[in-house]
Amino acid sequence: MSAPTVERAYSSADVDADYKYWSAANYLTVAQIYLQDNVLLTEPLEAQHIKPRLLGHWGTSPGLSLVYTLLNRHIRATDSDWLYVTGPGHGGPALVANTYLEGTYSEIYPNISLDRAGVLALCRQFSTPGGIPSHVSVQTPGSIHEGGELGYALTHAAGAAFDNPDLVVACVVGDGEAETGPLSGSWKIPAFLNPIRDGAVLPILHLNDAKISGPTVLGRSTDLSISDYLSGQGWAPIFVEGDDPRVVLVAFQYALTRAHDAITRIQHAARNGRPELGGEWPAIVLRTPKGWTGPHQVDGKLVEGTHWAHQVPLSGVRENPNHLAQLEQWLLSYDPRSLFDDAGAPVQSIRDLAPVGDKRLGATPHANGGKLLQPLVIRDLQNYSLDIESPGHTSHETTRVLGEMMRDIYLDNGAADGGGNFRLFCPDETASNRLQAVFEATDRCWQLPRTKFDDNLAPDGRVMEVLSEHLCEGWLEAYLLSGRHGLFASYEAFAMVSVSMLIQHTKWLQHAAALEMARTRRVPERAAHQHVLAQRPQRVQSSRPRSDRRGDSSGP
Incomplete structure (x- = not known):
């Protein structure tokens, strides 16, 4: 710094x-x-x-x-x-x-x-x-x-x-x-x-x-x-x-x-x-x-x-x-x-x-996140298996196991030391999606004042909760494209709010894959921009404004 x-x-x-x-x-x-x-x-x-x-x-x-x-x-x-x-x-x-x-x-x-x-x-x-x-x-x-x-x-x-x-x-x-x-x-x-x-x-x-x-x-x-x-x-x-x-x-x-x-x-x-x-x-x-x-x-x-x-x-x-x-x-x-x-x-x-x-x-x-990507440490999936003694007699919430898996991902990838390359992005639904085991390893990220009634809230938390599917999905997209790992969790109904973003992001990854393929095949006219997939291993014034003044815009 x-x-x-x-x-x-x-x-x-x-x-x-x-x-x-x-x-x-x-x-x-x-x-x-x-x-x-x-x-x-x-x-x-x-x-x-x-x-x-x-x-x-x-x-x-x-x-x-x-x-x-x-x-x-x-x-x-x-x-x-x-x-x-x-x-x-x-x-x-x-x-x-x-x-x-x-x-x-x-x-x-x-x-x-x-x-x-x-x-x-x-x-x-x-x-x-x-x-x-x-x-x-x-x-x-x-x-x-x-x-x-x-x-x-x-x-x-x-x-x-x-x-x-x-x-x-x-x-x-x-x-x-x-x-x-x-x-x-x-x-x-x-x-x-x-x-x-x-x-x-x-x-x-x-x-x-x-x-x-x-x-x-x-x-x-x-x-x-x-x-x-x-x-x-x-x-x-x-x-x-x-x-x-x-x-x-x-x-x-x-x-x-x-x-x-x-x-x-x-x-x-x-x-x-x-x-x-x-x-x-x-x-x-x-x-x-x-x-x-x-x-x-x-x-x-x-x-x-x-x-x-x-x-x-x-x-x-x-x-x-x-x-x-x-x-x-x-x-x-x-x-x-x-x-x-x-x-x-x-x-x-x-x-x-x-x-x-x-x-x-x-x-x-x-x-160009592929240049910066570090592998994510993930424990063997057998650690999260369930013992089924007989058919039809065991009841278990599947996402609860996912929460335990992400808890361990946090623990194994630097969260305990305040760092890491993994984040969960979830619109105020971590617990209701039964992913709350993550709070055994980290907290919700929050930079504003806190009260004694808040749960799992800290400036260095690594669970990103904001009540907007757009923000959570967008944060994840850029976090991945700049070389890190993450997961976006939402209900199936609310996830539709950001589905157009997901489609656009998928198109981005498709074009990135095509460009990388063209580069490796040495096709000059389509030489690749190396966006390797992240998923792969007159007046300046202070803040005192003028009130007498009344754009760049982007059209569709």
């Missing part, structure tokens, strides 16, 4: 460098959505250079790339470990662009090389049959969260942070996603996050005022109401707002530094015997225009900053010469000749801004 960090200078040269990196990410994002040829604009843009069908989401992407850019700088400055979870998952082209710039994408997919041919392949594969989806997916390096599966970003972030004491999970929450029930419930993370043994979650609530076809509740809410809401859930919000990119870069860099310093202080105090019971964890509230730096108006209609920027702001570029010209000017506004060298690779000054090795957000092993 490192000591609290000190404030770091952010020079004008640093701002210019990060602005250039951000411009490259934005350029590649737009190029993926629109271009099938002439991807670096080495000649005038023509209709035949445009994809026949335009699919993708631009609106949230600039904000996601800005966060990525400054996380890169912060990781390099602090040598800390971060995982990036993006709730607005339809910002898929932004995450692909950033992992390409940092070099991870080409390492995993050698046919997407760091040159003009690689940029062409990168663009042609996007949202194309046989290519990659328009959202963040298992194919996206550094990802454990499926784009478009709205509502589960924060619960996945928490699951990855549990038992990862040196990890910080930066989790962008779109203001459209924030309207879902699971996300609303997920703000309760501080009641379950132990600063001694767990990592941290840094929520970044991205407000750009709009989802796919209208405004968002939090996007139109005042800073005062948002601050009251978050502080009531255990968070201390830091507000960043603006539409001037360089001003926002400076403001967000300062907010990120402040937030990480606060996280470090909380953990440092707890790990030195001075825990702040019920203390507030930092969160960032980021307000930027939807579709930032894209077309401001199209056909006389305001687009930037509105829901019209959500997907494809210029939809008629193959048929409408004015739209084609506007797209060309949009792409040229990022000055691609300064971003890519003569071979078509990102210039070295941009590539040097990324962290190195496993510190890169796209290469972190915490998104």
Whole structure:
């Protein structure tokens, strides 16, 4: 555990460098959505250079790339470990662009090389049959969260942070996603996050005022109401707002530094015997225009900053010469000749801004749980067998035996020493499901005040009970994908609340298995993202808000 960090200078040269990196990410994002040829604009843009069908989401992407850019700088400055979870998952082209710039994408997919041919392949594969989806997916390096599966970003972030004491999970929450029930419930993370043994979650609530076809509740809410809401859930919000990119870069860099310093202080105090019971964890509230730096108006209609920027702001570029010209000017506004060298690779000054090795957000092993997985110690099943003297004369609750088995798993895998790599996730039903033997080895996890009437409640408990199937299932999914073991228990009727999550998680594992198989068979065009299955052995202000201000969202 490192000591609290000190404030770091952010020079004008640093701002210019990060602005250039951000411009490259934005350029590649737009190029993926629109271009099938002439991807670096080495000649005038023509209709035949445009994809026949335009699919993708631009609106949230600039904000996601800005966060990525400054996380890169912060990781390099602090040598800390971060995982990036993006709730607005339809910002898929932004995450692909950033992992390409940092070099991870080409390492995993050698046919997407760091040159003009690689940029062409990168663009042609996007949202194309046989290519990659328009959202963040298992194919996206550094990802454990499926784009478009709205509502589960924060619960996945928490699951990855549990038992990862040196990890910080930066989790962008779109203001459209924030309207879902699971996300609303997920703000309760501080009641379950132990600063001694767990990592941290840094929520970044991205407000750009709009989802796919209208405004968002939090996007139109005042800073005062948002601050009251978050502080009531255990968070201390830091507000960043603006539409001037360089001003926002400076403001967000300062907010990120402040937030990480606060996280470090909380953990440092707890790990030195001075825990702040019920203390507030930092969160960032980021307000930027939807579709930032894209077309401001199209056909006389305001687009930037509105829901019209959500997907494809210029939809008629193959048929409408004015739209084609506007797209060309949009792409040229990022000055691609300064971003890519003569071979078509990102210039070295941009590539040097990324962290190195496993510190890169796209290469972190915490998104690649198979690399971290330690075998779970399980006693021989004969220890849990029942003696049946004669048929029809023995009565026994089968789940009671499962509880005894999990009790021993806890005991044999470090729970007695306050650690471990196994957790039970159950929505307030551990005892009613007859699994209560686990309480002989551990308690329910609880970071808030306790009374003498509470049963089996402790800050270091390893049974995760919260009355939400969504949270329990989401915590488990991320706990597994980041390299640990666990079990989700519920009644058969209530389990249906989270069945869509289970189906999505199963699809994720299927794609992960296919990618791993492709990698081992050495098929270059499907080179694998090594998500090995976990199951296999301008304004920064303090929390004093402004009341006179009134989103990033993810559409379906």
